[in-house]
Structure formats: C-alpha cells, structure tokens
Amino acid sequence: MEYKRGRYSWLLRPFLIIFDLIVINVLAFYFFDFNQSNLNYFSFDFLNNKHILYGLYATVLWLISTSFLKFYEVYRYTSTVNIFSLIVKQVLVFTIIVYAFLGAYRSIDIPSYSALEYLLLCFAGITTAKLVSYFGLKSFRTFLKGNVRRVIIVGKGEGAQELKQLFTQRKALGYSIKGVFANSDNHKFTGNIADSFIFLNEGNGIDEIYCAIDELSEKEVNDYVKYAEVNHCNIKFIPTTNKLLTKRLQTDYYNYLPILSMPKVTLNNDLNKFVKRVFDVIFALMIIILVLSWLTPVLFVLIKLESKGPLFYKHKRNGINYKEFYCYKFRSLKINKEIEGTYITQNDDRVTNIGKFLRKTSLDEFPQFYNVLKSEMSVVGPRPHMLSYTDDYSKKIDKYNFIFRHNVKPGVTGLAQIRGYRGEIKNDEDIINRIKFDNYYIENWSLLLDMKIIFKTIINVFTGQKEAY
Structure with missing residues (x-):
C-alpha cells in the first residue's frame, strides 16, 4: 500500500482535476451554441439544454478516460517525456469524445474550426496548469527545500x-x-x-x-x-x-x-475490502452460531477423555504484511514438546485418535473463524505459514512472489488447499505450487471464486483429503 506523505502536496491532484473540469465546461459554453436547435430528443426539460447534457457527458467521460490513462498519476520521479506522453494520449481520446457528441446531434451546426479552437484552448490551459504544478514543485524542492x-x-x-x-x-x-x-x-x-x-x-x-x-x-x-x-x-x-x-x-x-x-491489488481496494469483510463477518458468525456452539462442548469432552491439555491450541503465524498473530485450532496432538519447524507427517505418533478425525475432516481449523471475527484472517485466502517456515520457503521460490502472497489477509481455506497443496511439504514442488495458486487467487479474486472455494472445502470436510493427516 502506498501511503500519502507531506502536508499539502496531496491536494494538488484533486485541485488539477477540478481545474480541468472547469476549463472543458466553461470553454464549451463559450464556443458551442447548442441552443440553436429546436429539436427535442428528451422528455425532461433539463436534458433539452444541450449545455447541461454536454457538461454531464464531458465530465463523466473525462473522469473515466483520465482514470484509464492514469493522466493524473504524476509523481516526483515521473519524467517530462512521460508527462507530454500522457497529455498527447488524453488529447486524442478527448478529441474523439467531443466529436462523438457533436456527431450524435446532427441538428447542432457547430463549425469544425470552433470545435478545433475549443480543443486547442482546453489543452493549452490544462497543459499549462499541469506543467506549472510539476515544475513549480521541482523548484520548491530545489530552492526552498520543501516537499522533501x-x-x-x-x-x-x-x-x-x-x-x-x-x-x-x-x-x-x-x-x-x-x-x-x-x-x-x-x-x-x-x-x-x-x-x-x-x-x-x-x-x-x-x-x-x-x-x-x-x-x-x-x-x-x-x-x-x-x-x-x-x-x-x-x-x-x-x-x-x-x-x-x-x-x-x-x-x-x-x-x-x-x-x-x-x-494495490483488486482485492485490497476499499470497495472490495468492505464487501469481503462483510461477507467474512456474516459467514464467521453463521459458523460460530450454527456449528461451533454445539461442536465445541462435544469436542471438549472427547479431547479431554483421550489426553490431558487444553481444548484449543494456538500458534504464531504470519498474516497480512507479515504481521504476527495467534492462529487457533482444536488441539489434535498429545501434549509434548513441539519440534520447531516441523509439520505433522503421515502416521505421526503425536496425533491423538480424535485428532486424526479432526485433521482428516479439517474440523480442527474451525476455531480460526474467531480469527476471522478479529480481522486477523479472512474466510478465503492464502493459508498462513508457521514463522519458522517463512524463511525456508523463501529460499525455494522467488522473493517477489513470496512478498506478493503476504499482501492480503490469510484465509481459513484457500485455492491451494482445495487443490491438494496443504499440510506437509515433501518437496520443492509442493511449496512452489502452493504459492502459485495463492498468487492466482489474489490476482483473480471475486466473490464467485470465494464461493467456489468454500463449496469445495465443504465437500472436503465430508470426504476428506489424502493430504490431510
């Protein structure tokens, strides 16, 4: 995530956007005599005023086109050549936008030289403002030592x-x-x-x-x-x-x-974060109320009958941006000294009988819905790794891919998990494919993909996975 720095420089972009919109609308009022036509194309009175209609049309398409072309994404390290490149692209796109409007209303008799004058003056003003702000900030940094x-x-x-x-x-x-x-x-x-x-x-x-x-x-x-x-x-x-x-x-x-x-991946923009968070909270509450409310006391009895120790087991994991948090599970192991940096292996004698069932069905993971409510995890996302594994895994794969994986919250379930890349890492291919699926999920996130992963996870709870032991 890119943090905004500085006291007032962040105001420059919205100021330029407002200035540009004023320029294209005020000059349109001066150059275009839309009201010469007596034909009515709309039933609403305010839409019969072509100045208002053009203003709405030009404003909306200006904002859309500048967003796609990243017209206002100019930074201190942006070169002058790149700025002129942005201006030329926007000139071409906005020229098409203007002539498309004039072509749609053939009853409007606007001389071609008037439209050309309008476009030239618009971009003369817009270019001047853009360059003045760009070189003004450079001078401010060079001579006054500000905006540093x-x-x-x-x-x-x-x-x-x-x-x-x-x-x-x-x-x-x-x-x-x-x-x-x-x-x-x-x-x-x-x-x-x-x-x-x-x-x-x-x-x-x-x-x-x-x-x-x-x-x-x-x-x-x-x-x-x-x-x-x-x-x-x-x-x-x-x-x-x-x-x-x-x-x-x-x-x-x-x-x-x-x-x-x-x-800033799609999953982390404000709207998608809000949608995913609402979904996480609702889904986690449903699991806690409908499943954990009765499953927890039942497992408390079964786990305690077989071995001494707590009902829950907590262990540190890396979350979003490598933040450490305690991840919760139902205890599936006998109480003994944990060997640091070891996953449970097949036929591991540390696993209790009830623990084998919990791990086979992934029911041991259900307490992580409390982590979801605490906003430490999401229902769906890359599975969180043990701290001791983070350094080992990064040596086997590209660091850039590994950092990208930690750009979102970890999940109770994930794409890599339902594809079989879970639990014990037997060879390098296992961790490489796990990261590959995690990064695919981050780049292609949608609620529909989340639903698909959850549906497949529910099936695995009942059928089990051969990698779950």
Missing part, C-alpha cells in the same frame, strides 16, 4: 549505489538520504542492517525505505515490511539487473532505474 521525502537505502549493490547517486544529484526529485545501510566494512555506509533497525526505531521520521531485496534474508525483508506497515512508511525494492521485470510487484522508473513496490 526522508529516505534510507539498504544495500551495497549496483542498483542501490545508482539510486543513491540519483537522489544526491537530482535535488529536484526531493529525496533526502538519511542513511545508507549494508553488511559491509566500508566506511561509506552509515551502518549495517542491524543498525538500520536501531536507526528506524529511534523515530527519525523516515518516509520511504529502499531495499536491495536480493541482498536481504527473508527475516530482514519481513522486518522492514512490518516496520513500514506499523509506521505508515512506504517500502520499495531495488531489483538486481537479472530480475528487472516481475508481474507481481509494481514497477516504477526513477530515471532509468527500475524500483519495485507493493501493488
């Missing part, structure tokens, strides 16, 4: 050094480097990786962290991501030259240097 981002760079590779040089030389970008950290004895670095966390926790007001991801362990990546999430700090990744492209993370270019950041 406080950053640290983590890494010693070529990409990290190139980024440091870019930020140092291009003052107009507005990046102030507060430290460069790497595991090296070279005196040019502020400190090592461990020192960077001390520096961050001292409250130095860092806005962005740039990490050379391939130089870091999975634990270090986790720690940076968790810090960024808690402190509303943006985290971005510097790839090595042989990994410039990745479909999982968003790629921006600072000059010619690619920088990766966590994308």
